[in-house]
Amino acid sequence: MAFELKTTVPWGRTLSEYKSMFSLTEAELKKRIISFGDGPASFNSEMTEDNKSVTSVDPVYQFTAKELEQRIAEVKDMVIEQTRNNQDNFVWKQIKSVEELEQVRLNAMQAFIKDFSKGKAAGRYVFHALPDKTAFEDLSFDLAISSHFLILYAQLGLDFHITSITEMLRLANEVRIFPILDLDAKKTELLEQLITHFNSNFKVSIEKVDYEFQKGGNEMLRIKRD
Template identity: 35%
Template sequence: MSKFSWGWGHSFKNYLLMFDLQDNELQEPILDVAAGASSFNAEMHGRGYYVVSADPLYALSMPDLKLKIDRMGQTLRQWIEQHKAQFLLRDKAAFEDLIAKQKAMANIFIQDFQEGVYAKRYVADPLPNLSFSHAQYALALCANFLFDGPYAKDMDFQLKAILEMCRVAREVRIFPLLDDSGEVSQHVAPLMAVLQSKNYGVEIREVPFHLQKNGNAMLRVWSNECQL
């Protein structure tokens, strides 16, 4: 399943801040999971880096994809307006700027999509069943999906999704840790405990990206094979 019907798009700059990405990490193969209509892949490709984005959304035809993205953008605008107390937006101008950036990122994605599909940079894989090999990627990134998306209340799915990302990447980073009420998900702590019991390393790390009041932290998960 893809992101919420109001799914966010994210840019290269967003991801640098959300996931505290360092220059050396950008040199490694990265998987963007439940990526939606983000410009991150296109921008990384333009800089000579290698990213694969996975989302069932990419199975749509181009006309249907454009229509879906337009509808998601409209719903996102409404959702933010209804939940504006969660956000660090100074005024109406800041809100309009946020929406304009969402549209710009979606346009970059659309312009890159067909070329990216041909190059196998966009694949229609769903969680928790990814088609990639064991440890094929250095990093798997997942934004605005596990805790504030359609599976926000399904801890079993969240665990399966995290373990599947851990299978295909040496390290997984998840942002944000908030549910759709703007509070840290009650599933974060028990999931961390289960992952530790399965011999995974876990860390909550503060990050520079801070759009929602409580939303400036990501979850890192890594296997024993990961050289930290």
């Protein structure tokens, strides 16, 4: 099925949020990182500015910076309104208000838009949709991450997740996924099934992280080659 711009809701987080979500140390930030479902996050642009290496993968990268910028402008009020109406579902500690959230997200997405065309030409933003296999060689990266995509969209199903994570483990020795809750902030059966599946060949752990915005969403899944 075609991935249409009019059905996407671009929304992006910052490097500082990625560091906390994935407990990324300074040494790990210097590694080769591939980030799936990276969307309009400023992770790649901020890391690149800091001379670090990130490859971002997302189907929205088929569109132009202008198209994405327009789509962000179209959906932002709706996303902010939804958040305002559901404020009790979130922890207002690191980000203190809906107004601050709007500013943080818009700043992140503006940084992404500014960097996108240059980064796409440099191969840092790759148009690709999981669960399909990517064109990268085995172990081209040290770490493969997914923020607010895998597990959060539990409705994509077990097969989609197993194939996607298997591809991520082909590319990197370690996979980290945050959050491990679904869109209703619940731990799903999918999480248990994934742990059971990958436990037989990999070291799987759930770890507390120093980030919580979705209430109770302060854990990441780590899957590592033994």
